[in-house]
Amino acid sequence: MTLEDWGWSPFFTEKFTPWEQSGYLPARVIRGEKNYFKVWSLQGELTVRFTGKVRHQAGGRADLPVVGDWVVIELQPNQRGIIHALLERKSSFSRNLPGTRKGKERIEQQVIAANVDLVFIVSGLDRDFNLRRIERYLTLVSSSGANAVILLNKTDLCERPAECKAQVEAIAGNSPVHLCMARSADQLDILFSYMQPGETIALLGSSGVGKSTILNGLLGEERQKIGAVSLSDGKGRHTTTHRELVLFPSGGILMDNPGMRELHLWGEAEDLAESFSDIESLAANCKFRNCRHKTEPGCAVIKAIEAGDLNSERLDSYHKLKDELSNLQQRR
Ligand SMILES: Nc1nc2c(ncn2[C@@H]2O[C@H](COP(=O)(O)OP(=O)(O)OP(=O)(O)O)[C@@H](O)[C@H]2O)c(=O)[nH]1
Numbered sequence: 371m372t373l374e375d376w377g378w379s380p381f382f383t384e385k386f387t388p389w390e391q392s393g394y395l396p397a398r399v400i401r402g403e404k405n406y407f408k409v410w411s412l413q414g415e416l417t418v419r420f421t422g423k424v425r426h427q428a429g430g431r432a433d434l435p436v437v438g439d440w441v442v443i444e445l446q447p448n449q450r451g452i453i454h455a456l457l458e459r460k461s462s463f464s465r466n467l468p469g470t471r472k473g474k475e476r477i478e479q480q481v482i483a484a485n486v487d488l489v490f491i492v493s494g495l496d497r498d499f500n501l502r503r504i505e506r507y508l509t510l511v512s513s514s515g516a517n518a519v520i521l522l523n524k525t526d527l528c529e530r531p532a533e534c535k536a537q538v539e540a541i542a543g544n545s546p547v548h549l550c551m552a553r554s555a556d557q558l559d560i561l562f563s564y565m566q567p568g569e570t571i572a573l574l575g576s577s578g579v580g581k582s583t584i585l586n587g588l589l590g591e592e593r594q595k596i597g598a599v600s601l602s603d604g605k606g607r608h609t610t611t612h613r614e615l616v617l618f619p620s621g622g623i624l625m626d627n628p629g630m631r632e633l634h635l636w637g638e639a640e641d642l643a644e645s646f647s648d649i650e651s652l653a654a655n656c657k658f659r660n661c662r663h664k665t666e667p668g669c670a671v672i673k674a675i676e677a678g679d680l681n682s683e684r685l686d687s688y689h690k691l692k693d694e695l696s697n698l699q700q701r702r
């Protein structure tokens with residue numbers, strides 16, 4: 371195995387220059403536990419912690435290592451080590467973790483994962499199927515700068531998978547959409563065409579949609595634990611509790627993720643230009659440049675809805691996500 375197999379590139383070689391003479395090693399965070407990390411380095415897998423200095427120098431939580439990060443390690447005996455620094459990220463995706471502190475509402479950026487090249491947005495064709503949620507995921511991915519591929523899993527539980535696929539394609543912009551049945555490793559082969567040596571693909575989606583089943587199906591072994599969905603509400607039981615990188619012998623790295631309970635966006639209103647390119651291009655023909663596509667006269671978006679060319683639920687979803695991002699922008 372080489373560093374390149376794990377995603378190392380000239381970008382990181384350059385970021386590592388200050389440590390070249392230090393005797394420290396570059397390593398990639400492959401799993402995060404509560405108090406330590408598992409990393410991969412040329413010395414194999416190591417269990418590492420970060421120094422107080424790293425915590426101290428971090429401007430906020432967003433500067434602390436997450437799965438996918440490249441870090442600088444001082445090797446210690448017994449496959450242990452200490453993280454001395456975090457190498458600048460090539461990309462990362464974040465969500466907003468809203469909460470309250472001392473009675474005041476506040477926002478916080480949570481970096482979910484770093485250095486991801488592509489995201490498989492997984493959705494189940496059972497009760498999980500929800501176009502609005504897919505739009506939210508697409509917006510999250512577009513904020514991160516990564517590309518997305520949408521996987522509609524559990525075709526066996528859907529009477530008209532082709533129809534669902536067409537509905538998703540209508541909102542997916544340039545992102546490809548594929549149907550699959552991970553439980554019997556059916557139609558997963560196409561996914562290998564997205565896997566490239568040294569490239570990292572993250573599996574994202576609600577709990578129970580089959581992310582871990584897809585990973586196992588591609589790997590051909592029961593690497594990740596799978597959990598049944600609840601019979602009463604069809605939701606998953608948060609079987610995967612840790613983000614983790616898995617290196618494929620055939621090349622490429624997959625990141626399994628826990629299903630996210632809440633997905634608040636972290637980004638800018640401009641990020642919608644990609645995930646809602648249909649609405650944004652219609653908007654170019656609105657009478658007023660600052661048209662909000664609500665009640666303004668001469669609104670090309672409303673006109674498209676009246677003509678049946680645009681779905682009003684999609685416009686509602688656009689407004690909702692735009693408001694969320696604008697509020698966030700104001701607070702930042
Ligand atoms: N019917 C059907 N069930 C599937 C399919 N793929 C996965 N499942 C089932 O869906 C359930 C959840 O699968 P997981 O792979 O654990 O889902 P996950 O997305 O990893 O869930 P979390 O780890 O909780 O986020 C399991 O019972 C799987 O057997 C499929 O194609 N068809």
Ligand SMILES: [Mg+2]
Pocket residue numbers: 581582583594595596609610626627628
């Ligand atoms: Mg899982």
Ligand SMILES: [Zn+2]
Pocket residue numbers: 653656657661662663664666668669670671672
């Ligand atoms: Zn308008």
